[in-house]
Amino acid sequence: MTAVRCRHYWPVVAALAVMVQIQRPATATEATAVAPEPAATVSFDLVLEAERQRTETIAAASKAAVAIFAGAAGGGSGVLISPDGYALTNFHVVQPAGIAMQCGLNDGQLYDAVLVGLDPTGDLAVIKLLGRDDFPAAELADSDAVSIGDECFVIGNPFLLATDLRPSVSAGIVSGVHRYQFPAGTILEYADCLQVDAAINPGNSGGGLFDAAGRLIGINGRASFEKRGRINVGVGYAISSNQVRNFLGVLKGGRLADHATLGATVATSFDGRVVVSDILESSDAWRRGLRIDDEVVALAGRPVRSVNAFKNVLGTLPAGWRVPLVYRREGRPTEIVVELAGVHTTAMLADIISGGRGKPAPPGKPGEQPEPRPNPLAPKPEDLPEAIRPLYEPRLGFTNFHFNRVELERVAALITTGSSQAADEQAADQPNADRPAWTFRGRLEQGGRFEIELADQAASISLPTGVSRWEPVAAAAGLAAEAGFDASPPGSGGMLAALTLWRQLLLDGVAGNGRMIYWGQQPQAGAGGELVDVLELTSGAGRARFQVAASGTVVAVDFLLSPTAEPCELEFRFTAGQDNQQPTAMVVHHAGRRFATFLIEEASP
Amino acid sequence: MTCSVSPRPFVVLLLSGLVLLGWPPAVFAGDATEPGVYAARRVVKLYGAGGIRGLESYQTGILVSPTGHIVTALSTALDSEAIDCVLDDGRRYPARLLGADLTRELAVLEIDGENLPCFSLSTSTPRAAVGSRVLALSNLFGVAVGDERVSLQHGVIAACVPLRARRGAHEAAYRGDVYILDCTTNNPGSPGGCLTDWQGRLLGMLGKELRAEPSGIWLSYALPADELARGYEQVLSGKPPADPGAATAGDYDPRLLGLQLVPDLLDQTPAYVETVLPESAAATAGLEPDDLLVAVGDRTINSQRALRQELARLLPGDTVRLSLIRAGAIVTVVLGPLPARPEPATAEEPQ
Numbered sequence: 001m002t003a004v005r006c007r008h009y010w011p012v013v014a015a016l017a018v019m020v021q022i023q024r025p026a027t028a029t030e031a032t033a034v035a036p037e038p039a040a041t042v043s044f045d046l047v048l049e050a051e052r053q054r055t056e057t058i059a060a061a062s063k064a065a066v067a068i069f070a071g072a073a074g075g076g077s078g079v080l081i082s083p084d085g086y087a088l089t090n091f092h093v094v095q096p097a098g099i100a101m102q103c104g105l106n107d108g109q110l111y112d113a114v115l116v117g118l119d120p121t122g123d124l125a126v127i128k129l130l131g132r133d134d135f136p137a138a139e140l141a142d143s144d145a146v147s148i149g150d151e152c153f154v155i156g157n158p159f160l161l162a163t164d165l166r167p168s169v170s171a172g173i174v175s176g177v178h179r180y181q182f183p184a185g186t187i188l189e190y191a192d193c194l195q196v197d198a199a200i201n202p203g204n205s206g207g208g209l210f211d212a213a214g215r216l217i218g219i220n221g222r223a224s225f226e227k228r229g230r231i232n233v234g235v236g237y238a239i240s241s242n243q244v245r246n247f248l249g250v251l252k253g254g255r256l257a258d259h260a261t262l263g264a265t266v267a268t269s270f271d272g273r274v275v276v277s278d279i280l281e282s283s284d285a286w287r288r289g290l291r292i293d294d295e296v297v298a299l300a301g302r303p304v305r306s307v308n309a310f311k312n313v314l315g316t317l318p319a320g321w322r323v324p325l326v327y328r329r330e331g332r333p334t335e336i337v338v339e340l341a342g343v344h345t346t347a348m349l350a351d352i353i354s355g356g357r358g359k360p361a362p363p364g365k366p367g368e369q370p371e372p373r374p375n376p377l378a379p380k381p382e383d384l385p386e387a388i389r390p391l392y393e394p395r396l397g398f399t400n401f402h403f404n405r406v407e408l409e410r411v412a413a414l415i416t417t418g419s420s421q422a423a424d425e426q427a428a429d430q431p432n433a434d435r436p437a438w439t440f441r442g443r444l445e446q447g448g449r450f451e452i453e454l455a456d457q458a459a460s461i462s463l464p465t466g467v468s469r470w471e472p473v474a475a476a477a478g479l480a481a482e483a484g485f486d487a488s489p490p491g492s493g494g495m496l497a498a499l500t501l502w503r504q505l506l507l508d509g510v511a512g513n514g515r516m517i518y519w520g521q522q523p524q525a526g527a528g529g530e531l532v533d534v535l536e537l538t539s540g541a542g543r544a545r546f547q548v549a550a551s552g553t554v555v556a557v558d559f560l561l562s563p564t565a566e567p568c569e570l571e572f573r574f575t576a577g578q579d580n581q582q583p584t585a586m587v588v589h590h591a592g593r594r595f596a597t598f599l600i601e602e603a604s605p
Numbered sequence: 606m607t608c609s610v611s612p613r614p615f616v617v618l619l620l621s622g623l624v625l626l627g628w629p630p631a632v633f634a635g636d637a638t639e640p641g642v643y644a645a646r647r648v649v650k651l652y653g654a655g656g657i658r659g660l661e662s663y664q665t666g667i668l669v670s671p672t673g674h675i676v677t678a679l680s681t682a683l684d685s686e687a688i689d690c691v692l693d694d695g696r697r698y699p700a701r702l703l704g705a706d707l708t709r710e711l712a713v714l715e716i717d718g719e720n721l722p723c724f725s726l727s728t729s730t731p732r733a734a735v736g737s738r739v740l741a742l743s744n745l746f747g748v749a750v751g752d753e754r755v756s757l758q759h760g761v762i763a764a765c766v767p768l769r770a771r772r773g774a775h776e777a778a779y780r781g782d783v784y785i786l787d788c789t790t791n792n793p794g795s796p797g798g799c800l801t802d803w804q805g806r807l808l809g810m811l812g813k814e815l816r817a818e819p820s821g822i823w824l825s826y827a828l829p830a831d832e833l834a835r836g837y838e839q840v841l842s843g844k845p846p847a848d849p850g851a852a853t854a855g856d857y858d859p860r861l862l863g864l865q866l867v868p869d870l871l872d873q874t875p876a877y878v879e880t881v882l883p884e885s886a887a888a889t890a891g892l893e894p895d896d897l898l899v900a901v902g903d904r905t906i907n908s909q910r911a912l913r914q915e916l917a918r919l920l921p922g923d924t925v926r927l928s929l930i931r932a933g934a935i936v937t938v939v940l941g942p943l944p945a946r947p948e949p950a951t952a953e954e955p956q
Contacts, residue, residue, distance in 0.1 A: 149638030175756040197758040234789040306751040
């Protein structure tokens with residue numbers, strides 16, 4: 001009966017004058033039920049079987065639980081999500097802990113760990129445990145499939161009890177879904193979070209919330225406290241696994257994540273609609289036509305029926321994502337795609353993580369205040385343990401640039417696998433020589449023929465409306481060059497530049513290019529919600545983002561001539577089953593309109 | 606706030622009809638999702654007066670008729686001209702206070718609804734057994750707004766015992782049986798929430814944020830459904846409470862005179878009149894809401910507790926001379942004769 005009693009065992013049972021031991025819960029309930037139950041056919045074996053399953057599920061899930069200790073600064077919990085040691089936790093747990101920390105697992109072993117990425121607004125962090133490539137890892141589930149009333153488990157290190165490194169488990173049910181929790185005196189916003197009555201206490205922060213099957217549905221990090229101080233009152237909150245998934249790329253890439261803003265605020269109108277109450281004229285939404293008093297109907301594919309729903313959707317999205325927005329004006333719905341700006345500047349984020357503003361309460365024991373100390377998130381290398389030193393590289397705008405290199409190399413390897421062997425050999429053999437031009441011929445969907453030629457020294461496009469030619473300055477220097485981009489052909493926003501940069505990426509790769517970073521993940525342009533890796537290149541005033549599918553295929557290029565320009569959004573289309581990067585079509589959008597769809601009939605090489 | 610209640614015989618008829626329909630409305634198997642959603646559709650979020658720590662402006666209510674009757678905990682949040690009621694689907698209604706059962710500290714509100722999902726109340730609802738698994742639904746911490754669903758918690762009925770509870774100097778008037786729960790339901794916004802079994806059947810109403818009198822521990826308790834039904838019927842019948850409850854032994858409850866004072870939350874809460882019960886000794890003597898009682902006979906009082914103690918010195922049948930401050934002037938009224946105190950209620954045995 002251990003497991004059943006465990007279900008009923010709460011930290012607040014102290015409040016009970018009489019606690020009746022439930023020796024035989026199934027039969028006891030039947031014998032005294034308030035209304036006749038269906039015939040009492042429930043076998044006691046079923047109860048034992050359910051208990052056995054629960055015990056096994058918890059035992060399996062507990063293996064991925066991480067106990068984080070940060071000395072006098074407190075500590076908290078975490079949860080492993082990959083065999084190579086990546087683990088999730090809260091920003092407010094690692095903020096006092098710093099770049100290097102020690103983590104305990106359920107096997108009783110202590111592991112060195114290094115901070116990888118931070119999302120201060122969303123209270124998330126990714127750390128990497130070192131020393132194994134076979135860490136037990138939790139499976140990230142779809143938190144939108146979670147319902148109120150579902151069974152759930154919290155596994156972590158409440159009150160830092162896990163001095164033997166073995167986690168504590170509390171059980172409960174999901175009390176609410178899609179909750180919005182204001183940044184209460186901090187910048188930590190819990191949007192679209194899960195609410196549970198499983199006990200979440202100080203120290204549980206950063207640990208996993210698991211469903212009945214032992215899959216990870218959230219990261220515990222917050223609870224409602226009131227008159228009894230900082231102990232659980234049956235109201236805890238977890239960051240949803242779907243929000244985690246949206247930010248995981250940014251975090252694993254060692255970046256300092258920022259959250260999205262539409263550049264517009266919404267309010268509930270007198271008749272209950274969600275309408276734009278204010279909008280920045282510098283926002284992409286304004287450029288796409290959104291105005292004050294427009295009714296916001298849906299954002300990023302989710303219906304918006306309240307201000308909270310709007311904040312819920314927005315709060316789970318990283319800055320820089322491009323998402324659909326449906327608004328209604330005079331009864332007519334319009335769908336636009338808007339690029340979401342960041343809430344903070346890089347400098348603001350850097351200030352936040354050094355505790356400059358909105359410093360959250362430490363997760364340590366109630367009443368303990370850490371001494372003022374140097375910012376642990378910007379240590380001197382010599383202060384780091386030897387094992388950590390090669391894994392840490394500071395850079396403005398990044399939590400730990402070392403891991404950006406790691407991700408960049410990973411995606412570069414993917415691209416190499418995906419690109420044709422011939423191109424690789426050619427690049428290797430003749431690094432400085434002119435390489436054969438790439439040519440594409442075919443017809444435009446809207447009528448007429450086109451021809452595109454991409455070479456090291458020049459790119460040209462022939463369209464029914466005329467011929468455009470662009471010669472990159474010092475193109476031989478590759479992607480790193482100040483390329484002197486232009487927006488040709490007219491109306492495309494810089495399609496020739498985008499294609500040239502794409503060709504150079506495929507031929508030269510990303511190696512040794514300081515201007516290329518791993519940006520994170522984004523939903524694939526023009527496709528469903530599947531997340532793909534994104535590389536970002538800045539060159540002069542220009543900026544290009546390359547979407548790289550898991551196969552290594554570059555599926556889209558997003559080129560921006562200058563920070564205030566409208567991007568050239570170029571998507572490649574491929575025939576299903578094709579195993580190289582030879583696109584069969586290209587779709588180009590610019591300034592909210594489709595520029596052209598190029599149906600490729602002939603390509604060389 | 607007014608406690609006058611217009612008689613509503615048709616509502617009582619309707620209520621009896623619902624009782625005949627039988628009370629188990631639903632049978633669910635498996636996890637808490639289905640009963641939780643079933644119950645959540647019958648729970649409303651209430652917004653009224655307040656907003657300072659310890660006196661929240663929001664709480665929870667339970668729909669008990671398809672035409673919009675709501676039972677909730679009697680609290681200062683309801684002391685407002687405008688009580689907002691938000692249904693599970695986000696529909697918002699203004700709510701009217703029909704009346705209150707001062708003993709059970711429950712209030713009945715009404716909204717202009719039709720065909721609303723609701724629980725049916727019955728005074729013959731059997732008590733749930735100690736050890737029963739229960740679900741608690743409430744507007745805790747106000748985390749759910751608009752069409753967001755109230756919070757669902759789970760727990761076990763740990764005991765069914767007479768309530769002895771207080772908060773500060775405010776003592777719970779109800780001293781009958783309550784369910785003691787092993788989950789924390791005494792959070793801001795939880796009062797008036799609903800307690801069901803895992804079949805979604807109504808077992809009771811979540812109580813107020815009170816501490817156990819003997820231990821000072823915060824109590825998570827619920828008023829059993831049969832008591833809830835009795836209080837509901839009493840409010841709708843418009844009759845004054847049959848048993849005003851016994852105050853602390855030795856004290857005299859001014860409600861026996863028809864005086865409901867403001868909530869006694871402080872060590873020395875001034876004896877301000879909140880409500881005068883109609884057709885009571887206080888009403889006959891002309892007492893009014895907002896009167897501040899300052900003396901009983903020739904003895905001054907500085908708190909509600911002092912008032913209770915002074916009244917206890919009198920004998921049943923005495924007349925009572927009360928001095929009070931009204932609009933800046935001292936007024937003296939004579940009430941009487943003083944009703945006898947009821948015998949202390951004996952605890953009902955759990956069934």
